[in-house]
Amino acid sequence: xxxxxxxxxxxxxxxxxxxxxxxxxxxxxxxxxxxxxxxxxxxxxxxxxxxxxxxxxxxxxxxxxxxxxxxxxxxxxxxxxxxxxxxxxxxxxxxxxxxxxxxxxxxxxxxxxxxxxxxxxxxxx
Numbered sequence: 001x002x003x004x005x006x007x008x009x010x011x012x013x014x015x016x017x018x019x020x021x022x023x024x025x026x027x028x029x030x031x032x033x034x035x036x037x038x039x040x041x042x043x044x045x046x047x048x049x050x051x052x053x054x055x056x057x058x059x060x061x062x063x064x065x066x067x068x069x070x071x072x073x074x075x076x077x078x079x080x081x082x083x084x085x086x087x088x089x090x091x092x093x094x095x096x097x098x099x100x101x102x103x104x105x106x107x108x109x110x111x112x113x114x115x116x117x118x119x120x121x122x123x124x125x
Contacts, residue, residue, distance in 0.1 A: 002026035002114040004094045009119030016084050016123070022077040022094030022116055031102035034068060034079045035109060036090040036121075043093070045106035047079060057106050061087070084123045091118040 008020040020034065033048040047068035048057045056068055067080040077094055094116035097105045105111045 002028070002030065002096045004096060004114055004116035006092065006094045006116045006119040009092060009121045011122040011124065012084055014085060014123060014125050017080070017082045018084065018121060020079040020081070020092055020094075020119060020121075022079075024075045024077060024094075024096065028072070028075045029100060030113075031097040031099055031105060032070060032077045033095045033097070033102065033105055033112070034077075035093045035095055035112075036088075037093065037118075038090045043109050045109065046092070048102040048106050049077070050102045051100035055102070057102065059106065081121075084121075086123045086125050089121055089123045091120050093118045 003025045005023045029051045031050045034046040035043045036046050037043040046059050049068045049070055053070055065083045069078045095112040096114040097111055098113040
C-alpha cells in the first residue's frame with residue numbers, strides 16, 4: 001500500500017513560482033509522477049521520475065519550467081514550478097505506479113496504481 005498526500009498549492013500571478021510536495025508512505029521505490037486536471041478535461045501527465053531518481057520525463061508544455069525531484073530520505077516528491085502561466089492552473093495530483101520504471105505512464109494515467117487527493121493551483125493573468 002502507498003499513501004500519498006500533496007501540499008503546496010495556492011494562487012500566484014503569471015510568472016510566479018510554486019513548489020508542490022507529496023509525502024509518500026508505504027513502499028516508496030516506485031515510479032512517481034505528477035498529473036493535473038481541470039473540470040471537464042482529462043487528467044494529463046506533467047512529469048515523472050523513476051525509482052533510480054535519474055530518469056525523468058516532462059510534458060512538452062512544462063519542459064524548461066517545471067522540475068520533478070524526490071528526496072528518498074524524506075520520502076517526499078516535489079514539483080518545482082517556475083514561470084507559471086494561466087494554463088498551468090488545475091488540480092495537481094501526486095501518483096505512484098507499481099513499477100520501478102515509469103514507462104509511458106506520463107501519457108497513460110490508467111497505469112497509475114495510487115493517487116493523492118490533489119492540491120489546487122491557480123495562476124492569474
